Amino acid sequence: MSMEGLGHEYFEELKSRSFFQHSTIDELGFTMHDxxxxxxxSVAGEFFFRLDDKMDAYEKHETFEKFRHFSLIGPRSGSYKKLKEFKRARRLRTFSLLSFRWQSYHLLDSILVELLPELHLLRVLSLSTQIITQVPQSIGGLKHLRYLNFSYTSITCLPEQVSDLYNLQTLLIHDCYELSSLPKSFQKLINLRHLDIGRTPKVKKMPLGIGGLKSLQTLSKVVISAANGFKIYELKGLSDIQGRVSIMGLEKVINPIQAKDANLHQKMGLDVLEMEWSDVFDNSRNEMIEYEVLKGLIPHHKVRNLKILFYRGTRFPSWVGDPSFDRLTEITLRGCRTTHLPTLGHLRSLRKLFIERMHEVKTVGMELLSPKTSFLGVAFPSLEVLKFDDMQGWHSWSTNGGESNGISRSFPRLVEISIIRCPKLAQVSIGMIPSLTILHIEECSETVLRSMVGVSSSVVERLMINGCDTVESYNCPVNVERLVISCCDSVTSLTFSQVQELPSSLPETVTSNCDNIEPIPKSGLGFLPVFCLRALQINNCKNLKSFPHEHLQCFTSLEQLWIYDCPSMEYSFPCGLWPPNLSTLGVVSFTVAEDIRNTTTSSSFELPQFLTFLTLVDFMDVKSLSEVLQDLTCLKLKKELSKHNQGGRRVIDSFQGQ
Structure with a gap:
C-alpha cells in the first residue's frame, strides 16, 4: 500500500472516531472540535506554537529552540515583525502561514531571505495565498523538505536551487498566474510524488526529464513541445498518475503513434482528463492527424470528467461517447471544428454536458441522442445540466421521433438548460421535458424563447432572459418562482400586455438593464402578481420614470425591495405606505421627492417598522434620516449608508441597529 493510501486509512479511522468533522462552510473541508x-x-506541548489573533503572550516563550511546528493564522497587526524571531527556531519542522494577505507587498519576500537559511531542518513549508514575488535561492539548502506549497502566490519563477531538494515529495504551485518557468534540472527530484501546476497560464514549456519521475502520482498539467521539451509519449512511464491531468499543446503532436504510446487507457486513477489544442486554426494544423491523435488518446473507462478543447478534426473518434465509459459524469466540448456532435446519449452516468463555441455545427438532433438509444430506450438517462454557448452556426435542434405522447424519451432527469449566444437558432422541436426547472436564454431569438418556454411551461421555477433584443411578449410558465429579465431593450413596458399571464404564485422578479422600459402605470398593477410577490428588484433601467408608490401597500407578501440605478425616475425612494411584511430595503443612486426632502415629520418618510436590513447608497442629505433610523428597533444587520457631502465627496456612515 502506498503512503497516500495508508494516510487515507488513518484519516478515515480518525474521522470515524469524530477526531475530524465535516466543515459546515467548506463542502470538501474538515474541522476539529475545540x-x-x-x-x-496539549499533547504537542512545547514543540508546537501557533500565533493567531488571540495570542498576545508571544514574548513569554523563553526559547525557540524546542519549537518543531509553527503556524500563523489570520491577520494580526505586527505579526510579520515577529516572524524574523523564528530564525532562532533552528529545529523547526513545519512553517505554515494560513489565510493571510500581507499588507506590505515586498515584506514577506525580504523576511524569507533572512529566515530560510536558518531553518535547514524544515520538512513542511506552506506559503499559499501569500503576497510573494520571489523564491529565495537559499531554498535549495532545505535538504529535508518534503512538502512545498507556493500556490496562489505571485511568484514568477522557481529558482534552479529547487532541483536540489532531492527529498521533496509534494510541490504545489497551482494558481500562480505570474509563474512562467520551472527549473531545468527538474529530473533531479526523484522522490517527487505530487506536482500540481494547474492554472498557470504563463508556463508554456515543461522541463526535460519529468517523464522519468516514476513516483509521480499527481501531474495536473503537461505542455507538449515541438522541439526540446515534454513529449506526449513520456506519459507512458508515469503509470501511477491519478486525479486530474490537463494535456496542452496537442497540435504539436505530429506522429499519432506517440499519442497511442502515452497509454492513457492504462491509467486507472485518472478522474479528470482535459485535452487541449491551440485555439489558433492555421494552415499548420492537419485535421486527419488530429483525428488520429485523439483516437489514440483514449482514456481508461473509469474517467469521470472529459474535456476536449479546440480539436480541428471534422469528426470525433468512436470512443467519444462509447457506452463503456459508464462512470463519465461530465463532458465539455469547446471550440472544436467538427460538423456534428458525437453520440453521447448512451452514457448512463452523464450528468453535465457543456457544448461551447462549436461554430461548424448546424443541426443538433438524433445524431446526438443516437437512434438506437432514443428509439429503443431512454437517451441521457442521468443528464441534469445541458448548456449550449456561443454556437454561431447552429440553426436547428430537433429530436422528432424520440417522443411518446409529446413527451421526450430523452432527458428524463434534465433540470437546467442554458442556450446562450446562438443567434441563428430558429427551430426547436424537442418534446416536453417534465423535470426542467431552470431555463436560461441569452442573446437568442424570440422563437427560441417561445419554444423553450413551451417545453417547460408546467414546471419551470427559474426563468432567466438576457439580451434577447427581439422579445416583446411571451407566455410565462405557470410555476415560475424567479423571473429575471435583463438587457432586453425591445421590452418597452412591464405591463400585462407585454409580459403576459404572469402567475399568481411568482415569489420574485428581477428587471435590469432594460433601457427602453417606459413608466410603470400608477394605476393598475397587472404586470406582476402583487399579492404573492416576495421579492422585487429593478436594476439599471435608464428610461424608467415612475414607480407605483401609492400601491406599495398592495404588495402584502413583499419581503425584499431593491431599486438600483434608475436615473430617470422622478424620485426613486419609495414613499407610499409600506408593505406590511417588508424586511429588506435597498435603494442605490436615488433621489427623494421634494415634498419629502423639505419635511422632517412626514409620515411618508417613515421606514417600515420591522425592517431588519437596510442599504442606502448615493443619496442627498435628508435631515430626518438619523431620527428615522433610530426608530428601527428590529434592525439587526450592520450596513453602510453612503451619501455625498456639499463638496461632492462620498461619505460612508455606519449604523448599527438596536
Missing amino acids: LINDLAT
Missing part, C-alpha cells in the same frame, strides 16, 4: 484541538495542542 476539545479535540485543545487535546492535540
